[in-house]
Amino acid sequence: MASNRQKEIALAAVKLFEQKGYHATSVQDIADEVGLQKGSLYHYIHSKEDLLLQIAHEAITEFNDNLQAVLDTDMSAPEKLVKAVENHITVSVSNMETTTVLLREAFSLGDPQHQVIQDLTDKYVDLWTQVLEEGARSGEFHVREPKVVALAILGACNWVYRWYRQSGQLTPSQVARVFSDMFLNGLTSDNHPGVQQ
Amino acid sequence: MASNRQKEIALAAVKLFEQKGYHATSVQDIADEVGLQKGSLYHYIHSKEDLLLQIAHEAITEFNDNLQAVLDTDMSAPEKLVKAVENHITVSVSNMETTTVLLREAFSLGDPQHQVIQDLTDKYVDLWTQVLEEGARSGEFHVREPKVVALAILGACNWVYRWYRQSGQLTPSQVARVFSDMFLNGLTSDNHPGVQQ
Amino acid sequence: MASNRQKEIALAAVKLFEQKGYHATSVQDIADEVGLQKGSLYHYIHSKEDLLLQIAHEAITEFNDNLQAVLDTDMSAPEKLVKAVENHITVSVSNMETTTVLLREAFSLGDPQHQVIQDLTDKYVDLWTQVLEEGARSGEFHVREPKVVALAILGACNWVYRWYRQSGQLTPSQVARVFSDMFLNGLTSDNHPGVQQ
Amino acid sequence: MASNRQKEIALAAVKLFEQKGYHATSVQDIADEVGLQKGSLYHYIHSKEDLLLQIAHEAITEFNDNLQAVLDTDMSAPEKLVKAVENHITVSVSNMETTTVLLREAFSLGDPQHQVIQDLTDKYVDLWTQVLEEGARSGEFHVREPKVVALAILGACNWVYRWYRQSGQLTPSQVARVFSDMFLNGLTSDNHPGVQQ
DNA sequence: CATGAATGAGAATTCATTCAT
DNA sequence: TATGAATGAATTCTCATTCAT
Numbered sequence: 001m002a003s004n005r006q007k008e009i010a011l012a013a014v015k016l017f018e019q020k021g022y023h024a025t026s027v028q029d030i031a032d033e034v035g036l037q038k039g040s041l042y043h044y045i046h047s048k049e050d051l052l053l054q055i056a057h058e059a060i061t062e063f064n065d066n067l068q069a070v071l072d073t074d075m076s077a078p079e080k081l082v083k084a085v086e087n088h089i090t091v092s093v094s095n096m097e098t099t100t101v102l103l104r105e106a107f108s109l110g111d112p113q114h115q116v117i118q119d120l121t122d123k124y125v126d127l128w129t130q131v132l133e134e135g136a137r138s139g140e141f142h143v144r145e146p147k148v149v150a151l152a153i154l155g156a157c158n159w160v161y162r163w164y165r166q167s168g169q170l171t172p173s174q175v176a177r178v179f180s181d182m183f184l185n186g187l188t189s190d191n192h193p194g195v196q197q
Numbered sequence: 198m199a200s201n202r203q204k205e206i207a208l209a210a211v212k213l214f215e216q217k218g219y220h221a222t223s224v225q226d227i228a229d230e231v232g233l234q235k236g237s238l239y240h241y242i243h244s245k246e247d248l249l250l251q252i253a254h255e256a257i258t259e260f261n262d263n264l265q266a267v268l269d270t271d272m273s274a275p276e277k278l279v280k281a282v283e284n285h286i287t288v289s290v291s292n293m294e295t296t297t298v299l300l301r302e303a304f305s306l307g308d309p310q311h312q313v314i315q316d317l318t319d320k321y322v323d324l325w326t327q328v329l330e331e332g333a334r335s336g337e338f339h340v341r342e343p344k345v346v347a348l349a350i351l352g353a354c355n356w357v358y359r360w361y362r363q364s365g366q367l368t369p370s371q372v373a374r375v376f377s378d379m380f381l382n383g384l385t386s387d388n389h390p391g392v393q394q
Numbered sequence: 395m396a397s398n399r400q401k402e403i404a405l406a407a408v409k410l411f412e413q414k415g416y417h418a419t420s421v422q423d424i425a426d427e428v429g430l431q432k433g434s435l436y437h438y439i440h441s442k443e444d445l446l447l448q449i450a451h452e453a454i455t456e457f458n459d460n461l462q463a464v465l466d467t468d469m470s471a472p473e474k475l476v477k478a479v480e481n482h483i484t485v486s487v488s489n490m491e492t493t494t495v496l497l498r499e500a501f502s503l504g505d506p507q508h509q510v511i512q513d514l515t516d517k518y519v520d521l522w523t524q525v526l527e528e529g530a531r532s533g534e535f536h537v538r539e540p541k542v543v544a545l546a547i548l549g550a551c552n553w554v555y556r557w558y559r560q561s562g563q564l565t566p567s568q569v570a571r572v573f574s575d576m577f578l579n580g581l582t583s584d585n586h587p588g589v590q591q
Numbered sequence: 592m593a594s595n596r597q598k599e600i601a602l603a604a605v606k607l608f609e610q611k612g613y614h615a616t617s618v619q620d621i622a623d624e625v626g627l628q629k630g631s632l633y634h635y636i637h638s639k640e641d642l643l644l645q646i647a648h649e650a651i652t653e654f655n656d657n658l659q660a661v662l663d664t665d666m667s668a669p670e671k672l673v674k675a676v677e678n679h680i681t682v683s684v685s686n687m688e689t690t691t692v693l694l695r696e697a698f699s700l701g702d703p704q705h706q707v708i709q710d711l712t713d714k715y716v717d718l719w720t721q722v723l724e725e726g727a728r729s730g731e732f733h734v735r736e737p738k739v740v741a742l743a744i745l746g747a748c749n750w751v752y753r754w755y756r757q758s759g760q761l762t763p764s765q766v767a768r769v770f771s772d773m774f775l776n777g778l779t780s781d782n783h784p785g786v787q788q
Numbered sequence: 789c790a791t792g793a794a795t796g797a798g799a800a801t802t803c804a805t806t807c808a809t
Numbered sequence: 810t811a812t813g814a815a816t817g818a819a820t821t822c823t824c825a826t827t828c829a830t
Contacts, residue, residue, distance in 0.1 A: 005814090021304060023220040027800060039802075040815050048800070078385060104304060107218060125360075132384075141384040148367065148375045149384070151360050152353040159352025163322075170345065178345045186383030187329075187338040187346070188275060224825060236827080237790050245825065415698060417614040421804060433806080434811050442804065472779060501612060501695060519754075526778075535778045542761065542769045543778070545754050546747040553746025557716075564739065572739045580777030581723075581732045581740070582669055596793085618821060631794050633822070 006044045008034050013051045018097040022052055022105040052105060053113045059102035060120040062091060067127045077135030078184055081153075084131055085183070086176040088157045093164055093172040100161045128154050153183055203241050205231050210248045215294040219249055219302040249302060250310045256299035257317040259288060264324045274332030275381055278350075281328060282380070283373040285354045290361055290369040297358045325351055350380055400438050402428050407445045412491040416446055416499040446499060447507045453496035454514040456485060461521045471529030472578055475547075478525055479577070480570040482551045487558055487566040494555045522548055547577055597635045599625050604642045609688040613643055613696040643696060644704045650693040651711040653682060658718045668726030669775055672744075675722060676774070677767040679748045684755055684763040691752045719745055744774055 012033035016025040027048050031038045045051050066087045070080050092099045106117045128150035135141030143149050156179060164175065209230035213222040224245050228235045242248050263284045267277050289296045303314045325347035332338030340346050353376060361372070406427035410419040421442050425432045439445050460481045464474050486493045500511045522544035529535030537543050550573060558569065571587075579586050603624035607616040618639050622629045636642045657678045661671050683690045697708045719741035726732030734740050747770060755766065768784075776783050 023305070026798080028798095036814095037816055038800085039817065042801070043814060081384075104301075107301060108220070135384065142382075142386070143384060145367065145375045148372060149379055151356060152376050152379060155354070155356025155359075156349040156352040159348060159355060162352075163348050170342065175345060178342045179349050182346055182349060182383065183379060184383050184385050185339075186379065186381050186386055187278075187332065187340060188381045189339070189383055189386040223823080234791055235825085236792060239826070240789065417699070420802080431812055432804085433813060436805070437810065475778075498695075498698060502614070529778065536776075536781075536783045537778060539761065539769045542766060543773055545750065546770050546773060549747040549750025549753075550743040551746070552750060553742060556746075557742050564736065569739060572736045573743050576740055576743060576777065577773060578777050578779045579733075580773065580775050580780055581672075581726065581734060582775045583777055583780035583782060584733070585780060586733045617819080619819095627793095628795055629821090630796065630823075634793060639821070 003044070005034070009041065009044050010051065010055060014055055014097045014101055017052065017055070017101045017105050022101075022108045049108075049110060049113060052101070053109060053116065055098060056102045056106040056109070056117045057120070059095070059098045060117060060124065062095075063088065064120060064124050064127065066091060067124065067131075071127060071130060077131060077138055077140045080131050081135070081183065082176075082180045084128070085153070085157060085180045086173060089160055089176040089179070090172045092157065092160050093175075096161055096164070103158055103161055125150060125154060153179075156183075200241070202231075206238065206241050207248065207252060211252055211294045211298055214249065214252070214298045214302050219298075219305045246305075246307060246310060249298070250306060250313065252295060253299045253303040253306070253314045254317070256292070256295045257314060257321065259292075260285065261317060261321050261324065263288060264321065264328075268324060268327060274328060274335055274337045277328050277331070278380065279373075279377045281325070282350070282354060282377045283370060285351075286357055286373040286376070287369045289354065289357050290372075293358055293361070300355055300358060322347060322351060350376075353380075397438070399428075403435065403438050404445065404449060408449055408491045408495055411446065411449070411495045411499050416495075416502045443502075443504060443507060446495070447503060447510065449492060450496045450500040450503070450511045451514070453489070453492045454511060454518065456489075457482065458514060458518050458521065460485060461518065461525075465521060465524060471525060471532055471534045474525050474528070475577065476570075476574045478522070479547070479551060479574045480567060483554055483570040483573070484566045486551065486554050487569075490555055490558070497552055497555060519544060519548060547573075550577075594635070596625070600632065600635050601642065601646060605646055605688045605692055608643065608646070608692045608696050613692075613699045640699075640701060640704060643692070644700060644707065646689060647693045647697040647700070647708045648711070650686070650689045651708060651715065653686075654679065655711060655715050655718065657682060658715065658722075662718060662721060668722060668729055668731045671722050672726070672774065673767075673771045675719070676744070676748060676771045677764060680751055680767040680770070681763045683748065683751050684766075687752055687755070694749055694752060716741060716745060744770075747774075 009030065012030050013025070016029050016033060019025075020029075027041060028038050030048075030051075031041050034041075067084055070083050070087065073080070073083075075083065102117075106114065109117060125147070129147045132141060132143050132146035132150050136143045136146055160175065164172075170178070206227065209227050210222070213226050213230060216222075217226070224238060225235050227245075227248075228238050231238075264281055267280050267284065270277070270280075272280065299314075303311065306314060322344070326344045329338060329340050329343035329347050333340045333343055357372065361369075367375070403424065406424050407419070410423050410427060413419075414423075421435060422432050424442075424445075425435050428435075461478055464477050464481065467474070467477075469477065496511075500508065503511060519541070523541045526535060526537050526540035526544050530537045530540055554569065558566075563569075564572070575586060600621065603621050604616070607620050607624060610616075611620075618632060619629050621639075621642075622632050625632075658675055661674050661678065664671070664674075666674065693708075697705065700708060716738070720738045723732060723734050723737035723741050727734045727737055751766065755763075760766075761769070772783060
């Protein structure tokens with residue numbers, strides 16, 4: 001039900017939060033970006049912090065929904081892991097600004113609001129852990145610490161926003177494949193897709 | 198040549214920056230923590246931002262030095278990787294506050310100063326990449342994108358500060374072993390240390 | 395000639411001004427109370443301040459009219475005083491919200507408008523003074539400073555809104571009788587109505 | 592322990608609050624009055640509201656202390672009442688600005704802070720009521736509703752700030768005598784001090 | 789060394805009012 | 810008549826930094 005102006009403001013905020021950081025972005029900056037007076041912004045937002053909350057909320061929700069969808073399929077565990085990595089990185093890169101705000105700026109949220117994002121983030125870790133537990137149960141994965149492994153994989157994926165830039169590099173899918181290959185096959189084993197052929 | 202007072206101030210700042218974030222920490226907060234007046238702090242620091250720079254600089258330098266030391270040994274590539282992961286996670290966890298400030302708050306540095314940290318961070322990525330390239334050259338690693346793999350591993354390791362808490366979990370070394378195991382052997386291969394026995 | 399909507403708005407304003415004070419009441423609050431949008435209010439009012447002026451004006455006018463009516467009778471001076479006190483307190487209590495706004499909030503009026511209320515208030519003091527002067531002239535009252543006495547009585551009566559609450563206390567008329575009794579007979583003389591009988 | 596600057600600021604605030612009202616006085620106004628920058632004020636005050644609280648607190652405390660001192664003497668009840676009226680009006684007039692702020696502006700205090708003043712004000716009413724109860728017990732006063740009578744007297748006294756101006760009128764003591772005379776002897780009885788002689 | 793007064797720029801937010809639709 | 814978007818000025822308060830003592 002967000003009006004155009006609301007979307008416009010959220011987009012401007014995402015852009016500025018990504019560029020300068022939440023704290024270094026003033027409400028004036030956002031107003032300037034959308035061509036409104038500072039005061040007029042408050043027809044659309046509750047507070048600057050609320051704007052950040054909304055952005056972060058939408059971002060983490062998309063990650064959660066995507067991963068839940070993968071879990072709901074009847075793929076094998078390795079297939080799910082590959083797909084989950086692919087999804088995460090693709091979304092990360094195509095919504096790089098939003099992802100950056102989620103991962104870098106959400107900590108600036110005050111306490112009741114920060115917890116909302118924290119809870120959804122915990123949920124995301126749980127879903128990743130489920131992927132690994134499924135594989136462990138089926139014998140497809142050799143995992144004794146599924147949660148720690150999930151956090152390792154998630155960490156690798158969440159770091160992408162810090163280094164990925166479009167500049168003449170691998171596509172998100174290619175990055176995802178490099179990641180999945182290592183996660184599944186390791187660096188020292190022989191069964192690598194590129195190598196096998 | 199840092200005096201006791203300077204160290205004390207840096208420690209207070211690290212603690213507060215970790216707890217509340219750089220922006221939410223006022224110079225007054227730091228002064229209170231060390232039992233000085235706000236004005237007196239400026240006998241020891243140039244600016245709040247400079248304090249952050251020093252903390253981040255020291256942190257990233259330690260990571261760099263440790264990794265360089267590993268590279269300077271004559272271990273095999275897999276051994277180096279294992280050692281590097283072990284070092285990174287151990288240091289991360291034992292200096293959790295400092296590491297948190299480095300990874301979460303350094304972005305708040307203004308431009309000339311942020312670049313200093315960025316350059317050292319790039320250097321750190323280079324060193325990791327060297328580990329992988331060594332393994333690739335020697336045939337020990339099956340890696341076609343050593344830098345991307347380095348970034349994956351680094352991302353996994355850099356994420357640890359976000360979830361590791363002392364509370365009844367694995368030790369840093371155990372976490373490091375879980376990580377290395379996956380990086381080297383993958384989730385699907387059979388040659389896992391824990392499994393072999 | 396006030397329309398229903400205008401009356402409704404004035405009532406809402408009185409209620410809110412009494413509860414929260416004039417400054418703490420926003421035009422939005424009033425709009426919410428009557429179920430209109432902020433902008434729509436301005437079809438009915440000139441300004442928030444004008445609303446306050448109207449409320450205060452109506453209130454002080456009623457006090458003046460009532461007192462003038464008493465003066466216009468051919469009662470004795472003591473009877474007039476008793477009646478005036480009774481009127482004032484009765485009206486005060488039955489229109490407590492309006493009276494509160496008049497006595498507590500009218501000061502918030504800006505200068506040209508505040509003077510309107512001030513003049514009517516001065517008039518009210520004059521009327522009270524007339525009651526006392528009548529009694530002085532007729533020898534019924536022993537008064538050498540009729541205006542000061544008028545102000546004492548008025549002060550006592552105007553204070554009622556600060557403490558009178560319906561909660562199981564005297565009725566307004568009973569309060570008025572306690573007041574008049576003291577004003578007429580004093581605390582130490584022997585001729586008190588209740589005592590004589 | 593208030594420094595000179597703190598007193599100076601409080602005095603400036605009292606003056607401005609009395610002249611323009613609390614809400615119409617900006618922190619800027621106060622800063623201008625004492626010749627400081629807006630921000631510098633905050634070395635001395637917690638908030639604008641706190642400034643108001645302090646002023647009101649000091650004022651009501653003085654009234655309470657004075658009345659308690661009268662109660663602690665061994666005067667007769669009528670003497671105590673005369674003295675209490677004299678004290679109240681004298682203090683009222685000599686600290687007219689402060690008294691005005693207490694009686695007119697304290698309502699602007701937000702809730703936890705307003706209650707502090709309210710409680711002290713309730714205490715003041717209690718003390719007045721004690722004066723009347725003493726007289727009732729000793730038979731010196733003919734009073735059946737000591738609290739209501741106390742409120743009448745207090746109301747009369749508290750109204751003084753609204754009309755008393757130095758301009759060629761009675762002195763505070765003379766006003767007090769006019770008041771006491773009516774309260775004690777009434778308007779219609781024969782035993783008035785001036786009349787007896 | 790240490791203080792604490794002072795700065796001054798800047799922050800988020802509120803709000804009465806206007807006006808095109 | 811009703812809306813709600815837009816204004817723009819004002820407000821309180823914060824804060825890193827400086828400097829005379």
